[in-house]
Amino acid sequence: MKLTQILLIGILLLASLLRFYKLDTIPHGLYIDEVSIGYNAYTILTKGADEYGVSYPLFFKAFGEYKMPVAVYLTSASMAVFGKSEFAVRFPSALLGTISVLLLYFLVRILFKDNRTAIVSAFLLAISPWHIQFSRGGFEANIALFFYLLGAVFFLQYRHRRQIMFLILSVFCFVTTIYTYNAYKVIAPLTIIFVILNSFQHLRRSRNKFGMTQLFVVCLSLLIVLLPVLLFSGGNNRFLEASAFSEYTRLPLVQKIMIYPMLYFKNYLSFFSLPFLFVTNDGFGRHTIEGMGPLFRWESPFLLFGFFALFKQRKEFFAKTIWFLLLVAPMAAALTLPSPHALRSLLLVVPLTILTAYGIVTLWMQKSRVIKIVVLGIALFAVYECSLYLHLYYVHYPSRTALDWGGEYKQVILEAQKQQKQYSHIVINSSIGMIPSYSNFYDPSLKYEFVGYNWQKPAAWKGEKVLYITPEDVTKDYNFAKTPHTHLKNIYFSNLNHDTFAVFWEL
Amino acid sequence: MKIKLLLFLIVCLELFAVFQWVNCRDFVGEFHYSQINLDLQLTGAIHNDREIPIWLVRVFHNKVVGAFFAVFDSYSKFWGALFLTSFLSFAGIVGLGAQFYSFFTNKKRFAVWIAFLALLVSPLVEIFLFNYLPFAVRLTLIAFPFVAWSMLGFKFLLEKKKVNSKIVDLLIVVSLWYLLAFHPLATFCVLK
Numbered sequence A: 001m002k003l004t005q006i007l008l009i010g011i012l013l014l015a016s017l018l019r020f021y022k023l024d025t026i027p028h029g030l031y032i033d034e035v036s037i038g039y040n041a042y043t044i045l046t047k048g049a050d051e052y053g054v055s056y057p058l059f060f061k062a063f064g065e066y067k068m069p070v071a072v073y074l075t076s077a078s079m080a081v082f083g084k085s086e087f088a089v090r091f092p093s094a095l096l097g098t099i100s101v102l103l104l105y106f107l108v109r110i111l112f113k114d115n116r117t118a119i120v121s122a123f124l125l126a127i128s129p130w131h132i133q134f135s136r137g138g139f140e141a142n143i144a145l146f147f148y149l150l151g152a153v154f155f156l157q158y159r160h161r162r163q164i165m166f167l168i169l170s171v172f173c174f175v176t177t178i179y180t181y182n183a184y185k186v187i188a189p190l191t192i193i194f195v196i197l198n199s200f201q202h203l204r205r206s207r208n209k210f211g212m213t214q215l216f217v218v219c220l221s222l223l224i225v226l227l228p229v230l231l232f233s234g235g236n237n238r239f240l241e242a243s244a245f246s247e248y249t250r251l252p253l254v255q256k257i258m259i260y261p262m263l264y265f266k267n268y269l270s271f272f273s274l275p276f277l278f279v280t281n282d283g284f285g286r287h288t289i290e291g292m293g294p295l296f297r298w299e300s301p302f303l304l305f306g307f308f309a310l311f312k313q314r315k316e317f318f319a320k321t322i323w324f325l326l327l328v329a330p331m332a333a334a335l336t337l338p339s340p341h342a343l344r345s346l347l348l349v350v351p352l353t354i355l356t357a358y359g360i361v362t363l364w365m366q367k368s369r370v371i372k373i374v375v376l377g378i379a380l381f382a383v384y385e386c387s388l389y390l391h392l393y394y395v396h397y398p399s400r401t402a403l404d405w406g407g408e409y410k411q412v413i414l415e416a417q418k419q420q421k422q423y424s425h426i427v428i429n430s431s432i433g434m435i436p437s438y439s440n441f442y443d444p445s446l447k448y449e450f451v452g453y454n455w456q457k458p459a460a461w462k463g464e465k466v467l468y469i470t471p472e473d474v475t476k477d478y479n480f481a482k483t484p485h486t487h488l489k490n491i492y493f494s495n496l497n498h499d500t501f502a503v504f505w506e507l
Numbered sequence B: 001m002k003i004k005l006l007l008f009l010i011v012c013l014e015l016f017a018v019f020q021w022v023n024c025r026d027f028v029g030e031f032h033y034s035q036i037n038l039d040l041q042l043t044g045a046i047h048n049d050r051e052i053p054i055w056l057v058r059v060f061h062n063k064v065v066g067a068f069f070a071v072f073d074s075y076s077k078f079w080g081a082l083f084l085t086s087f088l089s090f091a092g093i094v095g096l097g098a099q100f101y102s103f104f105t106n107k108k109r110f111a112v113w114i115a116f117l118a119l120l121v122s123p124l125v126e127i128f129l130f131n132y133l134p135f136a137v138r139l140t141l142i143a144f145p146f147v148a149w150s151m152l153g154f155k156f157l158l159e160k161k162k163v164n165s166k167i168v169d170l171l172i173v174v175s176l177w178y179l180l181a182f183h184p185l186a187t188f189c190v191l192k
Helices: A003-020 A032-047 A069-082 A086-112 A115-126 A129-135 A140-161 A164-178 A184-206 A209-231 A236-242 A253-270 A274-280 A299-312 A317-328 A346-364 A369-400 A407-422 A435-442 B002-023 B035-048 B054-060 B063-077 B081-087 B090-105 B110-129 B135-159 B165-181
Strands: A060-062 A065-067 A425-429 A449-451 A466-470 A486-492 A500-506 B024-027 B189-191
Touching (some): A003 A086, A032 A060, A032 A069, A065 A069, A086 A140, A115 A346, A164 A184, A184 A209, A253 B165, A274 A299, A299 A369, A407 A425, B002 B189, B035 B063, B063 B110, B081 B090, B081 B135, B090 B135, B110 B135
Parallel strands (some): A425 A449
Antiparallel strands (some): A060 A065, A466 A500, A486 A500
């Protein structure tokens, strides 16, 4: 076995370890989108319909928006194997995240025609906090990234071998990204235009009429495959909610013309800020390890050097491709707020990882011993920072971001389920939040009433035992003034203060 | 002649951007190194490490690494794209990049080395000496190397005919447009 193969297997093992170890418990509980995807996947698997009873839909209605289908159907397949569990919901993302590392290796090897840069790129993606973070949750963006990388590899194969099958597969993968995550409605068409223009140029140069016809067929079939998503407008609600321009819609046209382009430009630039990339991330608990950016600090000198080294080679095809990826990756995310947003711009991890790898390899190839010593020094620091990241992820992260994930909702549902038989009614105060979605996932048979903040026990229930679940701040004197009540137990957040998430009362 | 005129316009543009900062009293706290903040961060981090061997806690949460990270974090704020568009204008960033490219690819003169060192060191003045020097002095000490470096970059671009002067015209328009439409000073400084 060659050294490259051994290294690649090692990198893949490392990638899978970092993505699968304690996958069901860290992050702490499923968040609301994972629960929604999980429940729809379960109903598809068991009833062949989504939670609203629509048979094998192409778009899944959820929280006033529509979810793309790929993640749901993949999770369905995962549930068929692992059952309805947290692990099953996260498995597709973790698995495809691991395979993405392999795809990046192939992508860089074909693109740069250099094995070293490919191996280093794969290694960097395997340990990338940005990629690990989104591979360990049921994030559609990470699944879309896998299909995007697969599409890119097929496209490069097409350039290399000139077999139309690869072009068709490539375009098919890019279209699949559109059916996976909304941001790719912007990114994928631009990529497909890049791919088709590039292929067209080559065919024109070689005067290949048969190839031209094939390309025309690809374009036509592409249009057919894209028709459903082009005609479907239900998914736009979420975009309008998150749009960066929504607060300026009432401005006069002249002001809009003045402000909109610069607002977009400002958002776009925010993705290339060193503080975002290396220090603060976007600040969302679900995306951010406190005290770390999406990239390691030690990568910064290599990234900058890689950037300049690639700029020197700017006329080469590989450089153009990386520039294209850098340019296009935050385009959709910059249309929305908040900006920067690590999830919506996840594709950015690919060009930045490749640039860093290119920087490392180019620096290492310099003849200067001093540079080699500096690189080794940074490598030592890299080992330290990677260990620190793992410490922060496995020890600090679960407790610091308990509020951002939904572990406590599961506890509430399971505890209510346990006590169900002892009570005539279970009542849950709506201030607790997204209980219905979680009960759908964890126990659809749980019977309860979801009531407003100021709910009082109705007179008709006199003499009946009621289990009432409230948030901590329900004022006993007001809510229970006329009702005899007994405190049963609390569900606590797993944070350091052990804040109370929910209180169980017997009325 | 046209090159000189363009360089003059770009200097004016960058000084216009810097001049907006007279509305500020100071940079926001993120730009400064604070021992108290570091102590608080470390205390918070250590409290999280229950049932972890003490040596491991010391390895991951200690003042040496904490201070290095804190300085790195503050230093990186000076290289944020949004900060630089606000501080120097968008054209200024292009100039900075061009000069870095020129610096790493061409023969270096002694004066350029000095400018490079001044550029790298000037944020440290703000990070460490914010309590000791007046804001106006610190602002000048940072602005001067940044503007100078950016001008060197434009000189490189225009003299070597690497870039069509029409692109520079467009850059000036976009930068001015950006500064007039958005100048998020309050994100980076404490307003007067």
